[in-house]
Amino acid sequence: MLSRCRAAASSLAPSRSSCRSVHYVAPGGTNPPPVRVQRASRLRGRFDKGDIELFKEICGQTTDPSRYPLASSVAKNVVVYDGNTIRKSLAASSRGETRDEFMAEFHDCLLQGPGVFAIKGCMPDHSVLDRANAAFRTIIDRERRESGVKGDHFAPAGNNERVWNSFQKHAVEDPQGFVDYYANEVLDTVFEAWLGPGYRVTAQTNIVKPGGRAQQPHRDYHLGFQSEDVASRFPIVSQIASQLLTLQAAVAHTDMPLISGPTQLLPFSQHFDYGYTAYRHPEFIDVFRSSMVQLELAKGDAVFFNPALFHAAGDNDSTDFDRWANLFQVSACWGKPMESVDATAVLRAVWPHVQNLAKKSGHDAPGVQALLKAICDGYSFPTNLDKDPPPPDGHCPPTQLDRAFRALESDKTTAQLEEVLERYEQMRLP
Structure with missing residues (x-):
């Protein structure tokens, strides 16, 4: 699927590719005619109608449930797993083999499939989440007294409450609660499935208050955090490869009914090669808004997605409900994490x-x-x-x-x- 989409992208924009002549001199000295070799463009030009139509076609695909036999269901094109089933399977005597099977499905979903899956009950002990929320509230209140309002990603400063580097701050604020939270083999299995061994965890707590507005649709770290001008200077193949360096995840620390604005997701959008420069353009934003999906989450559920997937935090249209999530950006060992963790x-x-x-x-x-x-x-x-x-x-x-x-x-x-x-x-x- 991925190669088909990329081949289609190239065929829609032949003017962005160049050709070169390759000359081969035979041992006897005879010169055959030059061979015309198609060479892909290093960088990307302006977007046109064909790009929009291709983006719609890519995002119009349907997830095939038979491709994910270990999943419990597919909802709105998102593959859904049951956390209890995963834990029981990992605890079985054939744990190594079963773990590999789950990892293979997770990886396939993120790379070749819709690019997003959810695990219901990923964090089953709500007392662990309540304890983490209490620690985060203490940190937020202390930082507000000391530093005032902080900036945010893809949303106006002050609309939400956020704890940068909640990973390290959680450990220092409540060591026992931190240990209970991160001693989670399901998280480890997902992280290694996409990133391999030696991954680095960073986390940021995000609280969206009643009336909090949705983020702009975007892709995430690395290139998603760069300006369009900077991102466009990276070769297209590097832009495509960058998605393999990071995994995005959100653990629901409260229930997330649809009215509270759980993450807006556009399945399959990670397959569009030029998304790191496209996501800011109105035509692509329109496609996102007309085709995105949202999953209602329960406390302890988690969503994992390819960083190249178009997504955005949703509108909290409730009148009295704060939406809490712990957001993970997990880096491959040879990538640069977004935050410095001691x-x-x-x-x-x-x-x-x-x-x-x-x-x-x-x-x-x-x-x-x-x-x-x-x-x-x-x-x-x-x-x-x-x-x-x-x-x-x-x-x-x-x-x-x-x-x-x-x-x-x-x-x-x-x-x-x-x-x-x-x-x-x-x-x-x-």
Whole structure:
């Protein structure tokens, strides 16, 4: 499907491609006629009617339920999974094989399919969400007193309440609540399905108040946060590839009835190659508004989507209901996360609670692994290879994640862990 869409995009705009002549000299010295080779344009020109029609065609597709046999349903072209089913499957004796099957479906949905899926009951313990909400409220009130109104993405400042870097702030404000929240093997399975090992988690809490207006439809980080002028300077193939570096997600911290404005989504729109420059244009906005869908979510449900999917937070048309969500932007290990997270500070804050969880459930328990993978840097680079050389049997020095797992297995205290992490940081410095 993806290659078909891209082939169609090229055929609609032949003037944006150029041709070059390739000459081949045979060993005997004879020269055959030049071969005309089509070369795709590096950059993108103006949009025309054909682009709009192609965009409509791409977004007019229908999700095939038979492609996702592990899902519980398809609603408004969004693939829907049941969190309890996933957890039971991951806990079964064939966990590795079953996990791979779920990961394959998640990845296919995000890349080749509609680009979005939901997991009902992704966070089943509402007391964990209530505790997180209390921590976020404390942080919001403190930051408002100290800093005033903050800016927002794709919405006017002051309309919503937002906690930037809620990931680290949550850990410092309520370490036990943070551990309960991120010891979630379902999240880990989804994140790794799209991004592979070593992913980095960042999170931002967003509260949309009654009367809060919808965002402008957009694509997300990386290129979605750049101006159109800057985005247009990146080669088209780089724009397409950038969607593989990030995963977007939203966990509902309250119920989200339609009147409260859950996220507006345009399934399949990630297949339009030029969307990072197109989403600001009125013609594409009109298509979005006429074709987008919204899913009513219950507290604890989560939505995951390709960052190239056109989307927007919706209008909160209620009169007395604040819509709470924790928004994830999870980065591949070789991408640059949007926010700087001090993993050492997070580990220092939560370490005794990590140890307690490991003692109760085992060091290798999926929840413990998910928690440490969310916190730690699981990639070896960049580093100082003079001070932090690769081991004799490999090319990659041990990661912060490796060291944290070893510290957990040897039951190191918080002070001992800090010594380990300090040595690790010093080895990586120039």
